[in-house]
Amino acid sequence: MDDELQAPPLIFPGRGPETAYRTAHDLLARRAPREALEVLEPALAEEPGNTGLRSLRALAYLLRAQLGPAEAELAALVEERPDDDWVRHALGRSLERQSRLAEALPHLRLAAAMSGDPEHELAVLRVERRLAETGERSFDDLA
Structure with a gap:
């Protein structure tokens, strides 16, 4: 019962x-x-x-925390709307939560530059710090 x-x-x-x-x-x-x-x-x-x-x-x-589907949806939206700072930031956060920091950083940087939002800027600093701690290089640094 x-x-x-x-x-x-x-x-x-x-x-x-x-x-x-x-x-x-x-x-x-x-x-x-x-x-x-x-x-x-x-x-x-x-x-x-x-x-x-x-x-x-x-x-x-x-x-x-369904990060795979979130990433797929957000990546498609970024392709369609590359000037949308929220979509860029959300894609960066999705990648960050998957510990794909080097891939996340360019999206987070663009979102911060486009919006000027302090939360977006904090995300950039957080990922940059974590990359520095691990010694990993971002995609931006490789270009």
């Missing part, structure tokens, strides 16, 4: 990518990435090229 309480399924008003975006954004703000993915996947099936929905899916993957 299963004594666990089961939560009712999530029901969201409205349809379409705009509603999915707002709902998923709210769920991610509440740190509910699994539920956000449940909202995003059907919307992305209808609009697979929607970059806003794809960015939220990448964030949900990051929050769930």
